[in-house]
Amino acid sequence: MSIQQRRERERAQRHQLIITTARELAEAEGWDAVTTRRLAERIEYSQPVLYSHFANKDAIVAAVAVEGFADLGEALHAARTGAGSPAEALAATLRAYEGFAERNPALFDAMFTLAIDLPFGTADSPAVLKRAFGELLAAFEPWAGEQDPETFTEVGWSALHGLVVLARSGRLRPDQRDQRLAILVDRFTTA
Amino acid sequence: MSIQQRRERERAQRHQLIITTARELAEAEGWDAVTTRRLAERIEYSQPVLYSHFANKDAIVAAVAVEGFADLGEALHAARTGAGSPAEALAATLRAYEGFAERNPALFDAMFTLAIDLPFGTADSPAVLKRAFGELLAAFEPWAGEQDPETFTEVGWSALHGLVVLARSGRLRPDQRDQRLAILVDRFTTA
DNA sequence: TCTCATTCCTAGCGCAGCTAGAATTGCAGA
DNA sequence: TCTGCAATTCTAGCTGCGCTAGGAATGAGA
Structure with missing residues (x-):
C-alpha cells in the first residue's frame, strides 16, 4: 500500500517535472526548441517516458x-x-x-x-x-x-x-x- | 534578349503557381498538409525548384x-x-x-x-x-x-x-x- | 532465492525541411 | 549541323522530428 503510494507520488512529481521543464525550455529558447528528445534529455529519462504521462x-x-x-x-x-x-x-x-x-x-x-x-x-x-x-x-x-x-x-x-x-x-x-x-x-x- | 524574357516570364508564372498551389492546398487540407514534397508534386517539379524561388x-x-x-x-x-x-x-x-x-x-x-x-x-x-x-x-x-x-x-x-x-x-x-x-x-x- | 509483473530503454519507422552533386537541357559559336 | 558550355532541374541523401514496438532491467511477493 505504502509502496504504491510512493510510486504514485514519484509519478506525479515526474509529471510536474515534464511540464515545468517544457515551460522553462520554451521560455528560454522558444517552442521550436522543445522537442521530445531535448525534453527527455533534460528530465533525464528516455523519450517514451513522456508518452506514459501524455498522449502526445x-x-x-x-x-x-x-x-x-x-x-x-x-x-x-x-x-x-x-x-x-x-x-x-x-x-x-x-x-x-x-x-x-x-x-x-x-x-x-x-x-x-x-x-x-x-x-x-x-x-x-x-x-x-x-x-x-x-x-x-x-x-x-x-x-x-x-x-x-x-x-x-x-x-x-x-x-x-x-x-x-x-x-x-x-x-x-x-x-x-x-x-x-x-x-x-x-x-x-x-x- | 527575347529568350531571356520568355525565361523570366515562365519563371514568374511558376513563382505564382507555387503561391497559388500552396494557398489552395492549405485551404483544402490545412497548413500541416502543405509540405515541400506535396507542394512540389502538385506543381509537377522537384523539391529543390521551390528553393530556387523562395529561401525556405x-x-x-x-x-x-x-x-x-x-x-x-x-x-x-x-x-x-x-x-x-x-x-x-x-x-x-x-x-x-x-x-x-x-x-x-x-x-x-x-x-x-x-x-x-x-x-x-x-x-x-x-x-x-x-x-x-x-x-x-x-x-x-x-x-x-x-x-x-x-x-x-x-x-x-x-x-x-x-x-x-x-x-x-x-x-x-x-x-x-x-x-x-x-x-x-x-x-x-x-x- | 526464484517468479513475474511493472517500468524503462534501445532501436527504429515514416516523414519533415533542406541541400550537394550528378544529369539533363538547350543556347551559342564553328 | 555539330560541339562545348552554362544554366536548369533532378536524384539521392542528410539531419532531426514525433512516435512506438519489443526487449532488458528492476523490484515486490511467494
Whole structure:
C-alpha cells in the first residue's frame, strides 16, 4: 500500500517535472526548441517516458497552457483587487494582462496559439480558465450597462487580447502602446 | 534578349503557381498538409525548384499571406464603399473582416499566425498591408474624436481582430457572435 | 532465492525541411 | 549541323522530428 503510494507520488512529481521543464525550455529558447528528445534529455529519462504521462506532445503544451491560465488568473486578481476605484481596477487588470504576455511570451503562445483544443466557454472547461475569465468579468462588469455582462466582457477581453496579439507580432506602432490602452479604457468606461 | 524574357516570364508564372498551389492546398487540407514534397508534386517539379524561388518554406507562407492582405483589402473596400452612412460603413467593414476570416481560415492563419516576419507599420511594409489598414482607418476615422485617428484605428482593429481570433479558437460563446459585434460598434461609435 | 509483473530503454519507422552533386537541357559559336 | 558550355532541374541523401514496438532491467511477493 505504502509502496504504491510512493510510486504514485514519484509519478506525479515526474509529471510536474515534464511540464515545468517544457515551460522553462520554451521560455528560454522558444517552442521550436522543445522537442521530445531535448525534453527527455533534460528530465533525464528516455523519450517514451513522456508518452506514459501524455498522449502526445500537444498534450504537454496544453498542460503548460493550463498552468499559464492559472498564473494569469492570479496576476489579474492581484492587479484588480490592489486598485482603488473600479476604473483603476479595470486599468490595472488590463495592464496586468499586457504585462503577463510581455513577460511570458512562450507561455502566452502555448495558451493562445499552440493549445487550440483547450475546452473554453463550456461546462467542462478547466477551473483555472473560468477563474481567469472571472477576473476580467469582475473588471468589466461595472460598465456593462444594459448589456449582458459576460458578452460585454468577451468584447472587452477581445479588444485587450487583440492589442496584445497584434502588438507582439509587430503589427502596431510600438511607441503608441500606452496611448492605445488609454483609448481602450476610455471606450469601455464611457456610456 | 527575347529568350531571356520568355525565361523570366515562365519563371514568374511558376513563382505564382507555387503561391497559388500552396494557398489552395492549405485551404483544402490545412497548413500541416502543405509540405515541400506535396507542394512540389502538385506543381509537377522537384523539391529543390521551390528553393530556387523562395529561401525556405516560411517565405512561401509569407507570400501567401501577402496575397491574403491584398484580398482582405479589396473585401474591406467593397464593404465600406458599398454602405450608406459612416455608421453602416463601419459595421459593414467589421462584418467583412469577420467574414473574410471565416471563409479563408488557412489564409487568415498565414496572415496572422504563421507569417510573423512580415514588416508592418514601418516604411517598408508592403503596399497591400498599408491598403488594408487604410480601409480600416477610413472606417474608424469618423469616430476618432480628439484621438489620433491612426491610434484610434489600431485599437478598433485590435478589438475586431481579438473577437475573430478568440472566437475561431473556441474561446468565446458561438451564439453571441452578432451581439458582440453590435457591442463593439456601439463602443466605437459613441463619444 | 526464484517468479513475474511493472517500468524503462534501445532501436527504429515514416516523414519533415533542406541541400550537394550528378544529369539533363538547350543556347551559342564553328 | 555539330560541339562545348552554362544554366536548369533532378536524384539521392542528410539531419532531426514525433512516435512506438519489443526487449532488458528492476523490484515486490511467494
